[in-house]
Amino acid sequence: MSGPLTIFDKPNSLIGKPVDRPDAKRLLQGRGKFVDDIQLPRMVHAAFVRAPVAHGRIVSIDLDEARAVPGVIAIYTGADLADHVEPYVGVLSHMVGLRSAPQMPLAIDTVRWTGEPVVMVVASSRAVAEDAAALVFVDIEDLPPATDMERALEPDAPVIHPDFGNNLAWERTVEAGDPDAAFARDDVSVVERTFRFGRHTGVTLETRASVVDYDPSEDTLTCHYSGQAPHMMQFIFAKHLGLPEENVRVISNDVGGSFGIKIHTYGDEIATAAAAKLLQRPVKFVADRLESFLTDIHARDHVVHGRIAVTPEGEIAALAFDDITGIGPYSMYPRTSAIEANQILNLTGAPYALENYRANAKVVFQNKNLMCQYRAVGHPIAMAVADGLLEEAAHKIGMDVVEIRRRNLVKDDAYPCTSATGMKLDDLSHHKTLDKLIETMDYDAKRAEHAALRAEGIHRGLGLVSMIEVTNPSPMFYGIGGAPIASQDGSTIRLEAGGAIHVSSSVTEQGQGTNTILAQIAAGVFGVAMDRVKVTTGDTKTTPYGGGTWASRGAGIGGEATLQAAHALKEQVLDIAGVILQAKPEALDIVEGHVTDKDGTQRMSLSDLARTVYYRGNELPSDMTPELVATRHYRVTDFPFVFTNAAMAAEVELDPDTGFVKILNFWAVEDCGRVINPKLVDEQIRGGVIQGIGGAFYEECIYSEDGQFENATMADYLVPMAFEMPDITIAHVETPTKTSVLGAKGAGEAGTGGAPAALLNAVNDALRPLDAQIHQMPMTPERILKALGTV
Amino acid sequence: MTDTQTISVTVNGETASAAVPVRQNLVDFLRNTLGLTGSHVGCEHGVCGACTLEVDGAMVRGCLMLAVQADGAKVTTIEGYGDRAAALRAAFIDRNALQCGYCTPGMLASALEYVEGGGGADRAAIREHLSGNYCRCTGYQSIVDAVCDVIEGESS
Ligand code: FES
Numbered sequence: 001m002s003g004p005l006t007i008f009d010k011p012n013s014l015i016g017k018p019v020d021r022p023d024a025k026r027l028l029q030g031r032g033k034f035v036d037d038i039q040l041p042r043m044v045h046a047a048f049v050r051a052p053v054a055h056g057r058i059v060s061i062d063l064d065e066a067r068a069v070p071g072v073i074a075i076y077t078g079a080d081l082a083d084h085v086e087p088y089v090g091v092l093s094h095m096v097g098l099r100s101a102p103q104m105p106l107a108i109d110t111v112r113w114t115g116e117p118v119v120m121v122v123a124s125s126r127a128v129a130e131d132a133a134a135l136v137f138v139d140i141e142d143l144p145p146a147t148d149m150e151r152a153l154e155p156d157a158p159v160i161h162p163d164f165g166n167n168l169a170w171e172r173t174v175e176a177g178d179p180d181a182a183f184a185r186d187d188v189s190v191v192e193r194t195f196r197f198g199r200h201t202g203v204t205l206e207t208r209a210s211v212v213d214y215d216p217s218e219d220t221l222t223c224h225y226s227g228q229a230p231h232m233m234q235f236i237f238a239k240h241l242g243l244p245e246e247n248v249r250v251i252s253n254d255v256g257g258s259f260g261i262k263i264h265t266y267g268d269e270i271a272t273a274a275a276a277k278l279l280q281r282p283v284k285f286v287a288d289r290l291e292s293f294l295t296d297i298h299a300r301d302h303v304v305h306g307r308i309a310v311t312p313e314g315e316i317a318a319l320a321f322d323d324i325t326g327i328g329p330y331s332m333y334p335r336t337s338a339i340e341a342n343q344i345l346n347l348t349g350a351p352y353a354l355e356n357y358r359a360n361a362k363v364v365f366q367n368k369n370l371m372c373q374y375r376a377v378g379h380p381i382a383m384a385v386a387d388g389l390l391e392e393a394a395h396k397i398g399m400d401v402v403e404i405r406r407r408n409l410v411k412d413d414a415y416p417c418t419s420a421t422g423m424k425l426d427d428l429s430h431h432k433t434l435d436k437l438i439e440t441m442d443y444d445a446k447r448a449e450h451a452a453l454r455a456e457g458i459h460r461g462l463g464l465v466s467m468i469e470v471t472n473p474s475p476m477f478y479g480i481g482g483a484p485i486a487s488q489d490g491s492t493i494r495l496e497a498g499g500a501i502h503v504s505s506s507v508t509e510q511g512q513g514t515n516t517i518l519a520q521i522a523a524g525v526f527g528v529a530m531d532r533v534k535v536t537t538g539d540t541k542t543t544p545y546g547g548g549t550w551a552s553r554g555a556g557i558g559g560e561a562t563l564q565a566a567h568a569l570k571e572q573v574l575d576i577a578g579v580i581l582q583a584k585p586e587a588l589d590i591v592e593g594h595v596t597d598k599d600g601t602q603r604m605s606l607s608d609l610a611r612t613v614y615y616r617g618n619e620l621p622s623d624m625t626p627e628l629v630a631t632r633h634y635r636v637t638d639f640p641f642v643f644t645n646a647a648m649a650a651e652v653e654l655d656p657d658t659g660f661v662k663i664l665n666f667w668a669v670e671d672c673g674r675v676i677n678p679k680l681v682d683e684q685i686r687g688g689v690i691q692g693i694g695g696a697f698y699e700e701c702i703y704s705e706d707g708q709f710e711n712a713t714m715a716d717y718l719v720p721m722a723f724e725m726p727d728i729t730i731a732h733v734e735t736p737t738k739t740s741v742l743g744a745k746g747a748g749e750a751g752t753g754g755a756p757a758a759l760l761n762a763v764n765d766a767l768r769p770l771d772a773q774i775h776q777m778p779m780t781p782e783r784i785l786k787a788l789g790t791v
Numbered sequence: 792m793t794d795t796q797t798i799s800v801t802v803n804g805e806t807a808s809a810a811v812p813v814r815q816n817l818v819d820f821l822r823n824t825l826g827l828t829g830s831h832v833g834c835e836h837g838v839c840g841a842c843t844l845e846v847d848g849a850m851v852r853g854c855l856m857l858a859v860q861a862d863g864a865k866v867t868t869i870e871g872y873g874d875r876a877a878a879l880r881a882a883f884i885d886r887n888a889l890q891c892g893y894c895t896p897g898m899l900a901s902a903l904e905y906v907e908g909g910g911g912a913d914r915a916a917i918r919e920h921l922s923g924n925y926c927r928c929t930g931y932q933s934i935v936d937a938v939c940d941v942i943e944g945e946s947s
C-alpha cells in the first residue's frame with residue numbers, strides 16, 4: 001500500500017537520523033534486566049542429566065542417591081512428565097512430505113543425541129541441583145548411531161525413527177527451464193564443485209534462560225523468558241501444558257543475544273515450565289555454556305554439489321545443485337528444520353537473471369543436536385554456492401568477476417519480476433549497489449596493487465558477492481503452514497496526561513535497537529521529542545499481538561504499524577484540538593509537544609490537551625469521545641517476503657606457509673530500503689559480517705564419528721574476537737519498499753548471509769595463482785594447507 | 792558440598808559480610824548474594840570476559856576467582872565505576888558500541904583498564920587488549936571507536 005500519508009519531508013521527522021539508543025544508558029550502568037537477574041520468592045533451580053551418547057536405549061534410571069541430597073525438591077524423568085506435556089511435532093503443512101517424530105521435553109525410552117535432556121532435578125540452588133544430577137544413574141544400552149548425514153540415507157544406516165523406515169525427513173526439487181539442455185550446449189563452459197559447510201551455532205553471550213512461575217489460585221503461568229517471540233511461546237506453553245492461552249504470560253525484557261537461537265521449543269525449557277506448574281512455585285533454568293553448545297540449535301551443516309554453465313559472453317546458461325543437510329534426530333518445533341534447505345533452494349542464484357535452474361535438497365535425520373533457523377537462514381550457503389561457482393566460471397572464461405556480475409544481475413529497472421527459483425522480487429538495486437561497492441573499495445586500484453604484490457610473493461585476494469536477503473515475511477511463510485507464528489505486528493500509542501506518548505509494540509528488542517527506532521518513528525510522525533516517548537515491548541499481557549523479532553522484520557513490520565498508529569493518534573488529537581481551539585483539524589499540526597497552526601504558531605501544549613480530556617471532560621462537547629489511544633496492525637500483503645539486496649567484498653592476505661588468512665578489508669553496500677537510524681543499521685550490518693566471518697574461518701561444531709561433540713567450550717569453539725576482525729566499511733543505497741509507507745526493509749542478516757561467500761571467493765582468488773582452491777568452511781589453516789597440498 | 796566460610800569484602804564502597812560456600816565463584820556471590828546483577832556470566836570458564844570486574848585495582852574474571860579469595864578485598868563492579876567511566880559510557884552511547892548489552896559490563900571494565908593504563912588511540916592495540924572480551928552482537932569496531940574517542944578527547 002502507498003497511501004497519501006507521507007512524513008519524510010517533515011522537518012522534525014527523526015527517521016534517518018543517527019539518534020542514540022535510550023536503553024544504552026541502563027545497560028552501561030549495569031541495570032539491564034536479564035532473566036538470570038530475577039530472584040523470586042520461593043524460587044528453585046533446575047539442572048538436567050543429559051544423554052552421554054548419541055543413540056541409545058534407556059534401560060533404567062536410578063534416582064535414589066540423587067533424591068537423598070539435602071535441598072533436592074523434585075526429580076522428573078521423561079515418563080513423569082509424559083502425563084503433563086502434550087508432545088510436539090515440528091512439521092508445517094505446506095512443506096509437503098516433511099515428517100518428524102513427536103518430541104517430549106525429556107527422553108523417554110531412547111536418547112537420540114548427545115546432550116538430550118533425560119532427567120530434570122529441581123533443588124534449592126543450581127549447585128545443589130547439579131550435585132544431585134551427578135548422582136543420577138541412567139543405564140543406557142548403546143545403539144548404533146547415524147551421525148554422518150551423507151551416509152545416513154544408505155540402506156544399511158541405523159534408522160533413527162524405526163517407524164519411518166529410513167532417515168529422510170524431507171526432499172524437494174525446484175526446476176525451471178531446461179537445465180539439462182543448457183548444460184549440454186557445446187558453447188558453454190561448465191564449472192562443477194562440491195562445497196562443504198561446517199555445522200555451527202549462535203553462541204548468544206547470554207545463554208537460554210527462563211524463570212517460570214505458576215499461580216494455582218488463578219491457574220496462571222508467567223514465564224520470564226530470554227526469547228524473541230513471546231506470543232509464539234505463549235501459545236506453545238498453553239497448548240503443551242494444557243492451560244488456557246489467556247492465562248499464560250511471557251515476558252522478555254533484556255535479551256542477551258538471540259540470532260534465531262531463541263525462537264524454538266527446547267525440552268529443558270518446557271520441562272522447566274512443567275515443573276513450575278507441578279510444584280506451584282517459580283523454577284529457574286539457565287543453560288550453562290556446555291548445555292548451550294550441546295542443545296542450542298545448530299545450523300549450516302550442508303554438502304552441496306553444484307554446477308554452473310556460462311556462455312562465452314559470460315551469461316549464466318544454467319545453474320544446478322544437490323544439497324544434503326543433516327538436521328539432527330527431529331525437525332525442530334514449531335518452525336521446522338527444513339526451512340534452511342528450503343531457503344537454499346529459493347535463494348541460490350536469485351540475484352541473477354537466469355532461466356535454467358534445478359535444485360534438489362535432501363533433509364536427513366542424524367544423531368546429532370537439532371539444526372534449525374539461525375541468523376540469515378540458508379543465505380550463507382546459497383550465496384557461497386552461486387557466487388563461488390560464478391567467480392570460478394568467470395576465471396574459466398577469462399572474464400573479470402565484476403563484469404560477469406554486471407552481465408547477469410537482474411537489471412534495476414526490471415522489477416517487479418520473478419526469479420527462476422520462483423521468488424517474487426521488487427524494489428531491488430543490484431547494479432547500483434555493485435557500482436557503489438566498486439567505487440567504495442576502489443576495485444581497479446586494488447586489483448593492480450594485488451598483481452604487483454604477487455610479484456613480491458605477497459598473496460592477496462579479492463572476493464565479491466551479490467546477494468538478496470529475506471526480510472519482512474508475510475503470512476505466506478509460517479501462517480499457511482499452520483504454525484502459531486504471527487506475521488502481522490501491532491503498535492498501540494497513547495497520549496499520556498503529561499504530554500508524552502507511550503508506544504507498546506509486539507516486536508521485540510534484543511539489542512538491535514527496536515525500541516529506539518519505534519520511538520524515532522512515533523516521535524517524528526506524531527510530533528513530540530524523542531525523550532517524550534516511552535516504549536514497551538516483550539510482554540504478552542500488555543502489548544498488541546504479534547510475531548516478535550525474527551527474519552529481520554522489526555523495523556519493516558513493527559515500524560510500519562507504529563507509523564500508522566502514530567498517524568491515527570495524531571488525528572484523534574487534532575480532532576479534539578479543533579474543537580477546543582475552534583479550528584479546522586486540517587489547519588493544525590503537532591510540533592515538539594504542542595498543537596500548532598500550520599505555520600508553526602503554538603496553540604496549546606499536548607499536556608493541556610490531554611489533561612482537559614482526561615480530567616476536565618466537562619469542558620468538551622458531549623458527543624466527543626475522550627479517546628487518546630490508537631492501535632494499528634500491519635502485515636505485508638502481495639509478497640511472501642520483502643527482499644533486500646547487498647553487494648559485499650572482502651580483501652584477504654594469505655600466508656601459504658601457515659595457512660593463516662588475514663582479513664584486510666571488508667566492504668558492504670546494502671539496500672535496506674528506508675534507513676531509519678544509520679548508526680544502528682551500520683552496526684547491525686557489521687555485527688552480521690562478523691558472524692559471517694565466524695562461519696567462514698572459525699566456527700564449527702566438531703563431532704566425532706560416534707556423535708560426541710568434541711569442542712563444546714568457548715575455549716575450543718572459536719568465535720571472532722576483536723583482534724582478528726577488520727574495520728568494515730558500510731555504504732547504503734536506499735530503495736524504499738512499495739509495500740509500506742515507511743519503506744523499510746530488514747538489515748539484520750545480510751552480513752552473516754553474504755560475508756562467507758565474499759571471503760570464500762577472496763581466499764580462492766589468493767589461492768588461484770598457487771593452483772589451489774578451497775570449498776569448505778570454516779576455512780581453517782589446516783584445510784587451506786591441505787588445499788595447497790602441503791599437509 | 793556445604794562447606795562455608797565467612798568473608799568480608801568492600802564492594803563498591805560498602806562493606807559486606809557473608810557466609811559463602813567455599814566453592815562459590817566471586818561473580819555468583821556478587822550476583823546472587825549481594826544482588827549486584829550488573830556483572831554477567833557468559834561461560835564460567837574464563838574465556839568470554841563477560842564477568843570482568845575490578846578486585847584491588849586489577850581487572851579479574853569474576854568466574855575464575857572464588858568468593859573466599861576476595862576476603863578483605865576491595866571489589867568494584869559496573870554498578871560502582873561512577874565518574875571514572877563516565878567518558879567511556881558517553882562514548883559507548885555515541886558510537887552505539889553495544890547492542891544486547893550482555894558483554895558490556897565486562898567490555899567496559901576492560902576498556903577502562905586500557906584507558907586508565909594510559910593506552911594510546913592505536914586501533915590494533917585496543918583490539919588486542921579487548922580480545923579477551925567476546926561480543927557476539929557488535930562488529931567490535933564501534934567499541935574500538937569509543938575507546939579511541941575517549942583517549943583522543945582526553946589528550947586534546
Ligand atoms: S563468565 Fe567469566 S570469562 Fe566468561
Ligand code: FES
Binds near residue numbers: 890
Ligand atoms: S552487545 Fe551483545 S554481546 Fe556484546
